[in-house]
Amino acid sequence: MTALDRYVRLESEALWRAAADEQRRDVSISFGDATLVIADATGRPLAHWSLPALIRQNPDEVPAIYAPDEDASEILEIADTTMIEAIEEVRKALAKARPKPGKLRHWLTAGLIILSLALAIFWLPGALTRQTLAVVxxxxxxxxxxxxxxxxxxxxxxxxxxxxxxxxxxxxxxxxxxxxxxxxxxxxxxxxxxxxxxxxxxxxxxxxxxxxxxxxxxxxxxxxxxxxxxxxxxxxxxxxxxxxxxxxxxxxxxxxxxxxxxxxxxxxxxxxxxxxxxxxxxxxxxxxxxxxxxxxxxxxxxxxxxxxxxxxxxxxxxxxxxxxxxxxxxxxxxxxxx
Incomplete structure (x- = not known):
């Protein structure tokens, strides 16, 4: 069972501000498929935030304030410590599961370097010698x-x-x-x-x-x-x-x-x-x-x-x-x- 599976039924109340010039409003939040679902009192979804992309504006403080991006014009304020802990755990789990392009690039680069060295050590001398002998x-x-x-x-x-x-x-x-x-x-x-x-x-x-x-x-x-x-x-x-x-x-x-x-x-x-x-x-x-x-x-x-x-x-x-x-x-x- 993944962290997201454990918290799929967890819901909590929060305060949501849709834009910098708008008032905060009461909403309910729950977990979707790698997203945080923000809904109104009737259960109508208002927004879906990507959990891996969430940015916590005030680490280690409660209420926790989250934003969906660096701009932070839209924010979510959560006082429920259980929900905060769940969000943090799910975000970490999803971050670990994501592909690491940088790491893959490093592995590919290292592989190419090793291959080049192997060619230089084992193939190039023999090939160059054969070519030289053929043209002398x-x-x-x-x-x-x-x-x-x-x-x-x-x-x-x-x-x-x-x-x-x-x-x-x-x-x-x-x-x-x-x-x-x-x-x-x-x-x-x-x-x-x-x-x-x-x-x-x-x-x-x-x-x-x-x-x-x-x-x-x-x-x-x-x-x-x-x-x-x-x-x-x-x-x-x-x-x-x-x-x-x-x-x-x-x-x-x-x-x-x-x-x-x-x-x-x-x-x-x-x-x-x-x-x-x-x-x-x-x-x-x-x-x-x-x-x-x-x-x-x-x-x-x-x-x-x-x-x-x-x-x-x-x-x-x-x-x-x-x-x-x-x-x-x-x-x-x-x-x-x-």
Whole structure:
């Protein structure tokens, strides 16, 4: 039962002034539907005042004087304390039940702020990174990759170079990725991952990998595995996610990444563990390049203690095309000794 329900039958006498220039007159008052009904002696309604809008002119005084609005040209004087208490209780109950536009507005504003913050924290960085990666031209990726390679050599030692060996590396890249490939294979003296892909189609190969076996399929496996890992971890994407919105926005708007950021990122990259690509993807990549699994798997197991499960080698019963001429392979194996 509401407060209004309890007092629906309550009536009282009062003095009512209809206007500032009129005399007060005796009336009876009772509760209507959220209103105070003012009636004459015959019960004929003279006015209906909104209970929530009532304004008490003299709080805590008796008789209580009420007005229906701020103007107060119309007033009602009530001496019955029971009716006064009832009016006050009903007014408070109705006021609590009314919608609070201000409170709703505050909740909506707070909700929008929280939503905006959530978007800024969780959605915006990823969306901005994806957009940036989509618009960075190949030439800029190559430029970034070359600069990263320069910093990487601080950790690995200078890239090994020799005309015949460089030509052999180009032929190996064409054998693995197709005759029109722009992928470059760069050999360095010491790279803990074995092979590492950088932006701009650069694959850095550890010289030791060339010494692990006389079978070029081992080196080919490391190169293909690093390339396959790009599908899971784009080195440029990793850099942008690590460095945050500022670096991403700068690359998007100016096409530049500060050198100190590239240098620190490469220093950390050089210390990372080997990134193992998805086994199913690696299996397909090896098969597409016609490189047998066995030599690579045996060597990666000996080097890292882990061997990805690639399933049955689809090339097991097939003749493998020549990977490199013996002269090219020997030149490549000796690239850091020249």
């Amino acid at each position: 031209p190949t030439s800029k990726r190559s430029e970034i990759g070359v600069e990263m390679l320069g910093y990487l050599q601080i950790q690995t030692g200078a890239a090994c170079k020799a005309p015949r060996a460089d030509a052999a590396a180009r032929r190996l890249a064409q054998r693995l990725f197709g005759p029109m490939t722009v992928t470059q294979i760069i050999v360095v003296p010491d790279l803990r991952q074995g092979a590492l892909a950088l932006p701009g189609d650069l694959i850095v190969l550890d010289y030791e990998v060339l010494q692990l076996s006389d079978d070029p399929a081992v080196a080919a496996g490391f190169i293909l595995a690093s390339h396959a890992a790009l599908a899971d971890v784009d080195p440029l994407e990793s850099l942008l996610r690590q460095e945050g919105l500022g670096t991403t926005f700068r690359l998007l708007t100016t096409g530049e990444i500060p050198s100190e950021i590239l240098q620190s990122n490469v220093a950390a990259l050089a210390q990372n563990d080997v990134t193992t690509p998805d086994p199913g993807r690696l299996r397909r990549v090896l098969a597409d390049a016609e490189i047998p699994q066995g030599p690579y798997l045996t060597t990666i197991d000996a080097r890292t203690g882990t061997m990805p499960d690639l399933g049955t080698d689809p090339l097991a019963e097939r003749s493998i095309p020549l990977i490199l001429q013996d002269s090219d392979w020997v030149s490549l194996q000796n690239i850091c000794n020249i």
